[in-house]
Amino acid sequence: MKRCLHVVGAGLAGLAAAWAATKAGHRVILHEAAGHAGGRCRSFADPKLDRVVDNGSHMVLEINRAVLGLAHQVGATLSPLPPRIDFMDLQDGQRWRVSPFRLPVGWREALAALVPDDGRTVFQVLGHAAGFRRFWHPLCLALLNTPPQIACATLFARVLRKIVLAGPKGLRGHLFPSGLSADLVEPILARLRQGGTEIRFHQRLIAICQHRLTFDQAIETLGVDDRVVLALPPWAVDDVLGTDHRFPTETIANIHFRLPLPVRLDAPLGLVGGQAQWLFVRDDVASVTISSAPSHVEAASLWAEIAPILACPGPLPAHRVIMERRATLRHDGATLARRPGPTTEIPGVFLAGDWLASPWPCTLESAVSSGLAAARLALGRDDLRFS
Numbered sequence: 118m119k120r121c122l123h124v125v126g127a128g129l130a131g132l133a134a135a136w137a138a139t140k141a142g143h144r145v146i147l148h149e150a151a152g153h154a155g156g157r158c159r160s161f162a163d164p165k166l167d168r169v170v171d172n173g174s175h176m177v178l179e180i181n182r183a184v185l186g187l188a189h190q191v192g193a194t195l196s197p198l199p200p201r202i203d204f205m206d207l208q209d210g211q212r213w214r215v216s217p218f219r220l221p222v223g224w225r226e227a228l229a230a231l232v233p234d235d236g237r238t239v240f241q242v243l244g245h246a247a248g249f250r251r252f253w254h255p256l257c258l259a260l261l262n263t264p265p266q267i268a269c270a271t272l273f274a275r276v277l278r279k280i281v282l283a284g285p286k287g288l289r290g291h292l293f294p295s296g297l298s299a300d301l302v303e304p305i306l307a308r309l310r311q312g313g314t315e316i317r318f319h320q321r322l323i324a325i326c327q328h329r330l331t332f333d334q335a336i337e338t339l340g341v342d343d344r345v346v347l348a349l350p351p352w353a354v355d356d357v358l359g360t361d362h363r364f365p366t367e368t369i370a371n372i373h374f375r376l377p378l379p380v381r382l383d384a385p386l387g388l389v390g391g392q393a394q395w396l397f398v399r400d401d402v403a404s405v406t407i408s409s410a411p412s413h414v415e416a417a418s419l420w421a422e423i424a425p426i427l428a429c430p431g432p433l434p435a436h437r438v439i440m441e442r443r444a445t446l447r448h449d450g451a452t453l454a455r456r457p458g459p460t461t462e463i464p465g466v467f468l469a470g471d472w473l474a475s476p477w478p479c480t481l482e483s484a485v486s487s488g489l490a491a492a493r494l495a496l497g498r499d500d501l502r503f504s
């Protein structure tokens with residue numbers, strides 16, 4: 118019997134591992150606990166809004182080469198944004214534009230941000246800089262989903278350097294215009310099925326040993342040549358491997374508002390001075406994102422912040438609040454130092470997921486790169502690529 122790669126978890130890490138192996142002609146079975154793929158990156162039909170919405174507005178950066186490479190291979194749909202970010206101050210209505218050639222910061226603070234001393238937080242490096250409130254603070258929350266007071270300046274600098282090295286396009290973002298499932302997850306699933314991958318939903322892994330995967334619904338006996346990639350969040354890995362990866366996490370809140378009419382907003386708008394941090398609009402749905410969100414957010418006060426920007430006066434419209442309480446790890450120095458590598462104590466069993474050791478914060482890029490890395494290791498195939 119041909120060697121089989123079992124991938125457990127159909128988030129982006131698992132999908133990437135499965136696609137890398139399928140494309141290279143390997144036999145793959147993908148197992149997922151939920152009834153759908155995508156994990157923390159998914160869409161769903163919301164009956165309250167009568168629209169399909171994403172669990173969170175996801176942006177991919179131009180520097181996220183693994184995600185863009187995977188998206189290209191599977192025919193995913195991404196729409197590029199202009200290489201700039203527009204901001205607005207909710208306190209006084211002032212607006213400004215950030216582009217690679219027009220940064221609202223001095224060269225000294227830019228240098229400090231790019232080359233910080235080890236062991237410092239973003240606030241220690243930049244908290245007193247002139248551009249902190251209007252640039253470094255929102256950028257730190259957006260890139261690391263962690264408040265500057267505790268966010269690791271070294272990781273922040275690593276992402277900033279990649280942006281700077283990418284040149285004029287470095288600030289370009291990409292969005293999934295019809296939603297995460299339609300534009301990203303479904304195309305990957307379609308290519309997996311075309312390539313012969315078996316996809317099994319409603320299969321929660323509850324135990325694992327070198328010879329067996331035990332799911333709540335079935336037992337899978339492993340052949341001697343079979344390999345396993347566990348593309349699971351840390352708490353699920355702890356459950357099946359008995360490890361202890363209790364990491365602090367941060368919440369991302371997304372609040373979707375159904376507008377009375379479609380509104381045009383060409384690119385996400387960064388907001389400072391209020392609770393809302395980013396405003397996205399897709400047709401007649403406006404979405405507010407709050408990174409490192411508090412435990413409760415008030416839709417009415419967010420609507421009061423964004424209604425004037427959208428020129429949509431009137432009462433609070435139908436809305437949906439989505440609190441992803443374990444959206445990402447908290448990117449502080451102590452947590453980052455504990456991110457583990459992809460190997461486990463069980464021979465032939467490897468880990469993937471955005472939370473593993475990576476040059477990237479927990480994002481689609483770290484998830485996809487880790488899925489690719491785990492497939493390479495499991496199959497002994499250094500030649501697997503997304504570019």
Ligand SMILES: Cc1cc2nc3c(=O)[nH]c(=O)nc-3n(C[C@H](O)[C@H](O)[C@H](O)COP(=O)(O)OP(=O)(O)OC[C@H]3O[C@@H](n4cnc5c(N)ncnc54)[C@H](O)[C@@H]3O)c2cc1C
Pocket residue numbers: 125126127128129130131148149150151154155156157158172173174175176177320321322323348349350353369370371441443444445469470471472479480481482484
């Ligand atoms: C609201 C929000 C906004 C975000 N915005 C961005 C953004 O703008 N840009 C960006 O790059 N990233 C963003 N991210 C981060 C990005 O979504 C994640 O980094 C990425 O989706 C993680 O993928 P993963 O495969 O590592 O994990 P997951 O998506 O968590 O996948 C794990 C999978 O394993 C399954 N599973 C769990 N336990 C078991 C079990 N026992 N047996 C079988 N299956 C199991 C789960 O159901 C899930 O499908 C955002 C995240 C959130 C929540």
